[in-house]
Amino acid sequence: MENLLSVSLRQSAIFIAKTDIKNDSKILRGTTSVLVANLGNLGYTVSEDLLIALNGTTPVFQAKLLEIFRQKMGVNKNWTPLVKGWDVPTGESVIDHILTFYTNIFGGKGTQLACGHTIPANTFPLERYNGCPFCGTPFEFGKIEKTGQGSKKKHLTLWSEEDASVFLKDLLSSKTALDATQMDSLKILLTELPMPEVTIGMKETLMAVIDVYVANNQSDKANDLFTSPTDILRYLWFKHTGFLQIIEPKTIVKRTKSNHAHIYNPLDVSASASLSKKQELKLKYTRKEGLMVAKWLNNLTIDAKAACEIMHPKRGMWVRFIRALRLSEYAKRDGFQHLNEILDVFYNENYTVFQGRVNEFRLRMDADKTFNLLKQRPGLFARSLFANMLWFGADDTVKAFEQVIDKVPARLVFTLNMYAQNYFNKSQNRSVKPLGGVSKRIPANQLLSIYDQVQLDLMKTKVEDLCLSAMMNRFMNIENANKTMYIEPNLFKMPVSIGDRSDNVQDLPSALMGTRFAVEGDTVRLFMQWGEGLPAQHLDMDLSCNIAYESYTDYCSYSNLRTTGCKHSGDIRSIPNKIGTAEYIELNINELANAGAKYVTFTCNAYSAGSITPNLVVGWMNSQFPMKISERTGVAYDPSCVQHQVRITQNLAKGLVFGVLKVATREIIWLEMTFHGQVVQGLDTQNVEAILNKLDAKLSIGNLLKIKAEAQGLTIIETKDADEIYDLTWARNTAAVTGLLVD
Helix, strand or coil, X not given: CHHHHHHHHHCCEEECCHHHCCCCCCCCCXXXXXXXXXXXXXXXXXXXXXXXXXXXXXXXXXXXXXXXXXXXXXXXXXXXXXXXXXXXXXXXXXXXXXXXXXXXHHCCCCEECCCCCEECCCCCCHHHECECCCCCCECCCCCCCCCCCCCCCEEEEEECHHHHHHHHHHHHHCCCCCCHHHHHHHHHHHHHCCCCXXXXXXXXXXXXXXXXXXXXXXXHHHHHCCCCHHHHHHHHHHHHHCCCCCCCHHHHHHHHHHHCCCCCHHHCCHHHHHHHHHHHCCCCCCHHHHHHHHHHHHCCCCCHHHHHHHHHHHXXXXXXHHHHCCHHHHHCCCCCHHHHHHHHXXXXXXXCCHHHHHHHHHHCCCHHHHHHHHHCCHHHHHHCXXXXXXXXXXXXXXXXXXXXXXXXXXXXXXXXXXXXXXXXXXXXXXXECCCCCCCEEECCCHHHHHCCHHHHHHHHHHHHHHHHHHHHHHHHCCCCCCCEEXXXXXXXXXXXXXXXXXXXXXXXXXXXXXXXXXXXXCEEEEEEEEEECCCCEXXXXXXXXXXXXXXXXXXXXXXXXEEXXXXXXXXXXXXXXXXXXXXXXXXXXHHHHHHCCCEEEEEEEECCCCCCCCCCEEEEEECCCCCCCCCCCCCCCXXXXXXXXXXXXXXCCCEEEEEEEECCCCEEECCCEEECCCCHHHCCHHHHHHHHHHHHCCCEHHHHHHHXXXXXXXXXXXXXXXXXXXXXXXXXXXXXXXXXXXX
């Protein structure tokens, strides 16, 4: 029950199996009323069909359901900050920290705390703290006092076995890469439901399916799923590291070393962490595993030279895997002739690299031969289209690409259409994220400087017109007897799931990166909770925000607890035993607007050596009504006010941006941008602007539906009395939305 409920909650629903419904009573039972009231305090309301289904379940089922709900909402976690009533300043200063430091070094009178520190008189007001104000160790803990303060409840619907099966099919057939939340849901559903008959849409999705087969000792079934050596390498690396993308070992080691560096040199453990990670990445396989992989490679239908060409970009990794898996030994056995041929060609390098030939003709300025090669691989042509337009000229490049655009996956066609405007802008930086790296800001292509703006605008128009024409043709080729379409207005604020994706899990109703959330009141409250289940230790995570003004930036963090429009709850540097701890920041939008703030970036950082701790939860709350803060304990978390939150699962991030508040429009853009640095000052604000520009350029689901309606001759109406209805309930299943990407 818990696993399927976790998946359904991400879809704003509650899963109830048919076997759990014991009666069809029309009279609302008392236990059902209590359950609905408790869900209301958590910020949820239920649909009529869900209410009927809940009324038919037993009190034991309802109690279990509420318990799971409380767990997912974090009700039982410790949300106590360092300061009681932290919305009122404590008056602490740098002088207080200096005096306390010298008192503990050289001795002196004062109040000795449980952590061992002595706090001198007339410094910190100890009655205002739940722990040590000097070292940030918490001693006192409280419970959530205020619930039900949220002004807008989230609507829950009923999820059945059929809904779960449809969702599983949608995930498997998704035409864009699944984000961390979708992948986690897929893994759960694959263990709970039978494998459906469906064409798997993405290579990364394939890994989860293969993993199920291997776990069930059905590795032979994976033979039909592997189409190239890269598929096999991706799976092996996924099992070894947990990464669905093939991130080079040197990149992982470099990030680990960088994350364990520290501003304070005695705490720098980067060298030992690097050595430890190298040892961890060493490959070791049993003979059973080696035989399994040998069969996979031997059964590939691809030609040996073609296979080796595909293996070439990751040649160093393949050498390691071939040795660890003893593939050379298996290649000598009868029946493994194809494997033997692949290894022979690979080690003798008796193959030609396709990209090398493309680069050769490109450097010779031989457009015809370059384009003839690229036409053989339309996807590669699409990814290099902009650069080739600048290199060979727009007319010849677009003319050549037009001949193969029908073979290009729709997600790439839309990506070209979305990013053309930013790419052909001389003055605009672009945001990129290398595999395993952090988001970076890169300057515009240098070749843009040889063209004037009129020529660049023409290039952009050519790309947009070509892509739009291609998608219109694809939609027109689909027969559709319907006449009318309804598009919910909110869909014009939701981006199509292409390109950017979240690496961390959303346990509550999930959203696509770039989704805009309207702020209902005048305040936004950021929260961060970490350390649940871990033993007491020094584990310093920091919640911060960066405030961008027209000509300067400000910040609110552990080192600046009060600034215009922002209040911080205090810096906790050690976690208590098993229950975790929390920090908050309150943003006053009116004060920020009056001061001229443009936007506020929400961040969390690992100040401790290492990356952000797994299962750390960050998010924000808002409500039209005032959100109270406990004067007794300082607890300020109310699950009913939570608008969005994420749980950290990616273990290479040192710093993370998890949202941006646009002050003028009073809306929060959910995004995920990793950056390097122990403190918020390490954030590149220009990179934030670059990624915002990138998100603004993305096609919305509403606009994609308008293209479909125009191509198929559908009339868009403003009511749901339409033949085709596209609302938030439909769009919540982002994997199903990718069905609009017609290939």
